[in-house]
Amino acid sequence: MFKQNLIVAAVALVLSEPALAQDAELAKIRDEIRQMKDAYEKRIQTLEKRLTEAEARAGKAESTASKAETTATKAEQSAAKAETAASTAANRSGENAFNPAVSLILQGTYARTSQDPNRFQITGFAPSGGEVGPPKRSFGLGETELNLSANIDPYFRGVAIASLAPEGGIGIEEAYFQTLALPQGLMVKGGRFFSGLGYLNEQHQHAWDFQDAPLVYKAFLGNQLKQDGVQLKWVAPTDLFVEVGAELASGDKFPGSDQNKNGIGGSAIFGHLGGDIGTSTAWRVGTSYLQTSPSGRNYSDTDSLGNTVTNRYTGTAKLWGVDGVLKWAPNGNSTYSNFKLQGEYFRLKQDGSLTYDTAGNTGFGGANSYFQTDQSGWYLQGAWQFYPRWRVGYRYDTLRYGTISNGIVNNGLGPTAADFPVLANHRPTRNTLMFDWSPTEFSRIRLQLAADKSRLGATDNQVFVQYLYSMGAHGAHKF
């Protein structure tokens, strides 16, 4: 616009060239034009300046807006934080602020067995009295496990695990205190707890890779050894994992028995070593020894005529074992695939005396003589997660009959070997295949197939479908 005016002015200038006399006038016009030009330039500059200023203001406004936004977000965040803090504070001020961590395990099975589970026995081995048989046929509810734990005070932690039996009644799996403040790697546990011997023994049944315990646990530890007593454990301050422990207990569970005497009825010691091989492999090996003195430990049997007899053992029981576990996962990332290999060996030696037919149901009631056993067993199992959530596993179990030296039979006190059918020479074995699916770490459905030759002359073909669910507090699983 301004430029156009200038051009118009210039054209006017060119056209207006009538005479030299008009020079002065011309100069005047030129001067006017120059003034006009200057004025316009000034105006242009002012306008440009104003434009820049306006632009800057707009930019400022924008940045203020974005700042405001940030502040708003921040305010929102602190509001959220305040809200969380308020809700946490509300939670913390209630009566239940100190509630222990609670978790519950639901489990059950569908079982199909070719032999009667009520008549289960491991021939060749004195019954351990534990719940060692297969689950009942058809649908069956397993033990529901209720787990409570919390710190008691700065010095102790408490854990109670109750099993709610399907037929009713509550059993105490574990109920113990544990020290929190002992220095130098020392820990004391007291109450009822799963003994630290072996590898599987300390783990809860729902954490096992198979539905049931290895035969060697069923025969020598009554499925799983619970101790009522105290345990002292020490972890060495070394990079290699070194742990030793000792237990003093009542010894009232198999291979011990209720002794009704003062002092210590059973004691155990164990040691573990563990470490890593590269980033993919971790291992642990251990050895353990248990000594107890069962006094009047009963088991029932059927004599050669079909009478039920109760026999009683008194003497010593010494168990020692070795265990090992190796876990492999590519780069230690077990989420996608991993492999676990574990095995244990136990040997049980007993030296004492046996009383035949304590109730006197037969003519030989009360016959008593020496009784010595030296028996062993082992298992080896592997579980492979070949795809996220899916695992397959195989276990081989066997027990070695070893020697049973029964004075009643050897000395001809009446009963013959046929009157001790449970102690008949037999080598139990079992092959087990497992297939499980774990949608999350809180749920698992398992199919287990087994050919169990625990009983003399009979193979129990077993099919179990098992479910395991864990709710509540997130439990951590032992290695």
Added chain:
Amino acid sequence: MNWLRVLICAALWFAAQPACAALNVFACTPEWGALAKELGGDKANIYVATNALQDPHHVEARPSLIARARSADLVVCTGAQLEIGWLPLVLTQSGNPKIRVGQPGYFEAARHVVMLEVPTLVDRSQGDVHPGGNPHIHLDPRNIAKVAAALSERMAQLDPPEADNYRARTKAFLERWQQATMRWEQEALPLKGLVVVGYHKNMSYLNRWLGIREVGSLEPKPGLPPTTAHMSDLLASLRKDPAKAVVRSAYNDPRAAEWLSENAKIPVVTLPFTVGGTDKAKDLFGLYDDTLLRLLAVAK
């Protein structure tokens, strides 16, 4: 106590040499190990419990971890229940009262930052939810700075003779870190508004920092592995709302990401996620440098 340490060091010199360094730090994850290294230098002896190729949610309470926790003076973990599946067991089994929850020797990084994605519904039907919020806090450099300041004070508290040293190192680290953060923010400008598909909800802090928009996850719910049904839903939604790339962490299974990449015709970006996740992610600076480099490659 010191004479006891000397005695034990002397008695176990063959196996326990690292235990005699000034401050034994047990770091749950590589990022906190790297941070403790920056702040502690040679005054701290750092053990990192997991590597970048492991899923930090699923770690075994291995015997080696118990052994290292036994002689630790300070445990540095994320908290917010990230390590709940294994750490409580390691702490109880180690018999080390110094590192119990609530003691000065127990440090949780998540306590020092503002948590994102705090669930309104704490229920396992929502997948692997963390009641405290998303625990993968370390991919926002401003969080690292906050944690560094808090961690430095903790180290100083536990090792008073070296307190000044930790503070000086932290000051120097934070200066370098601020500069680097400004540089990253400049470099990452092209990433603003980048649309991606994630794998697990473990990039939320990075996404928020850089303005990256995550339109979906390969996991149907946090912690659940990708399923075919979910993947085809995701593919269908990508046809409507296309993404530039599939982002996965070094520890995530590549298969699902590759499947989506092929079918949606978008590239896969593998991020280190933490220190050690890629060759270039040697320390915290390298972690961010490489993360941005890899993201910028697909943003163009």
